[in-house]
Each structure stands twice: as C-alpha cells, then as structure tokens.
Amino acid sequence: MDDIGKRIIVIGSPGSGKSTFSRKLAEITEIPLIHLDKEFWNNGWIETPKGEWIKKQENIISGSDWIIDGNYGGTLDIRIEKADIIICFQLSRVVCIMRYFKRIITNMGKVRPDMPEGCPEHFDFEFLKYIWNFSKTSGQRNIKKLQESKGKKILIFRKKNDANKYISMLEMK
Numbered sequence: 001m002d003d004i005g006k007r008i009i010v011i012g013s014p015g016s017g018k019s020t021f022s023r024k025l026a027e028i029t030e031i032p033l034i035h036l037d038k039e040f041w042n043n044g045w046i047e048t049p050k051g052e053w054i055k056k057q058e059n060i061i062s063g064s065d066w067i068i069d070g071n072y073g074g075t076l077d078i079r080i081e082k083a084d085i086i087i088c089f090q091l092s093r094v095v096c097i098m099r100y101f102k103r104i105i106t107n108m109g110k111v112r113p114d115m116p117e118g119c120p121e122h123f124d125f126e127f128l129k130y131i132w133n134f135s136k137t138s139g140q141r142n143i144k145k146l147q148e149s150k151g152k153k154i155l156i157f158r159k160k161n162d163a164n165k166y167i168s169m170l171e172m173k
Contacts, residue, residue, distance in 0.1 A: 086155070
C-alpha cells in the first residue's frame with residue numbers, strides 16, 4: 001500500500017460517497033480514519049469554535065498516518081500541506097442530491113457512524129442548497145487549492161464507479 005501513502009485526505013461534495021469510500025479505504029489499509037464532521041460538530045449540532053477547530057486539526061495531522069474524510073475549506077490548507085495523497089470526488093450534483101435524500105430516508109432521526117452523538121440525521125434545506133451549489137462554490141475552491149498543491153499525488157473520481165474500481169484495485173494488492 002506504499003503507493004497510496006500514509007496521510008490521505010478525501011474531499012468532495014456531501015453525498016458524493018466520501019465517507020463510505022473512506023471507511024472502505026481504512027479497512028483495506030488499516031490506516032486510522034477521522035471523519036471531520038465527527039470532530040467539528042458537538043451535541044445538538046453546535047459548531048466547534050474556529051480557534052479550537054484549527055488546533056484540533058493540527059493535532060490530528062501531527063500523527064504519522066491518517067485518512068481524513070471531509071472538506072472544511074477554511075482549514076483545507078492545513079491538511080493538504082501534510083497529505084501524501086488527495087482524493088477528490090467530483091460527481092454530478094444530481095447524484096449527490098439523490099444520495100443526500102437516500103441518506104435522509106435511511107437515517108432520519110439516527111446518528112450516522114461518521115457523526116458525533118447528539119447530531120441525528122435530519123432534512124436541512126440550507127444544506128441541500130449547499131450541495132446543489134457545491135461544484136460552483138466550495139468545489140471550485142477545492143480545485144484551485146489542488147492546482148496549487150505542488151508535488152502532491154491527486155486522484156479525482158468523477159463517476160460513482162471510479163471509487164469502487166479504485167477500492168477493488170487496492171483489495172487485489
């Protein structure tokens with residue numbers, strides 16, 4: 001697994017499959033997985049204050065090996081600097097919206113494994129708009145940061161199947 005590295009970040013639109021992919025990748029590589037949502041949100045959907053959030057991420061990336069699942073563009077540079085590889089999901093917004101609705105239907109009122117206690121799944125219209133606009137807003141900022149990331153290995157998944165093929169390839173090694 002040396003070719004993938006030991007410090008991996010997975011970014012992309014909500015609903016693109018980042019967390020599912022990250023869980024599978026962690027199982028195969030045995031590299032510890034950190035879901036940023038689980039670190040950022042506090043019971044009752046309370047955000048972590050910015051200064052504390054930066055310190056928390058600096059602590060996370062001080063480790064020798066990790067898979068970090070999540071965007072949080074304001075602190076993406078911190079993770080990119082230490083990452084060996086950046087995996088970016090760029091699926092269509094229609095696919096991401098459909099997956100979001102599926103996630104809501106499947107998990108309504110439940111706390112998903114990539115979220116902290118006290119943050120049950122619920123429909124959020126603002127979050128739906130965020131997903132719809134992701135490729136033109138946060139997604140564009142992510143791409144710009146990737147383009148500026150000299151010397152980093154970058155993988156981009158544009159179709160649902162790209163991630164599955166990559167996982168299958170890793171399982172064969």
